[in-house]
Amino acid sequence: MPIADYTSPSDGDIISYDATAKRWSREAGVPNVGEFGIVIDGAGSVITTGVKADLRVPYDCTITGWDLVADVSGSITIDIWKDTYANYPPTGSGATGAGGDETITGANEPALSSAIKNTDATLTGWTTSLTDGDYLRFNVDSATTVTRVTLTLTVDKT
Secondary structure, three states: OOHHHOOOOOOOOEEEEEOOOOEEEEEOOOOOEEEEEEEEEOOOOOOOOEEEEEEEOOOOEEEEEEEEEEEEEEEEEEEEEEEOOOOOOOOOOOOOOOOOOOEOOOOOOOEEEEEEEEEEOOOOOOOOEEOOOOEEEEEEEEEEOOOEEEEEEEEEEO
8 A cells, every 4th residue: 555545543553664564554552541649548547637649740631530449448538629830739728619619529529438449430520631730639528447548540641
């Protein structure tokens, strides 16, 4: 097939030329998926409420889901606040939303309810767009029983 007839993929696939076979081929590319997150560790005690971590967003992306796992079955609710580097730190002190106007979770925070794991890819009410250099602040709203949790955000890189 002549090169002029080959359409460039827009889905992340890779076009390569096999010199031995003297032909072009299309291979599945690496998806534009990423993950980042935090671990909240109560050092053997039940996790307390309040701000637990800040995280710099490493690239422009859209949040597509979250995954929360704990060391033991229990309950925890974690709000996530976002702000720009210029306005750091996120405070969650705005007038709207459960965590203020800087919350990205709306009223649908990552949570466990008498469980050891939970996940969500629907993200109802979330602000999902993140920009390289934004800061996320993770605030525990409530917790019982759990002493260690890992919250992972799954994203599509843009």
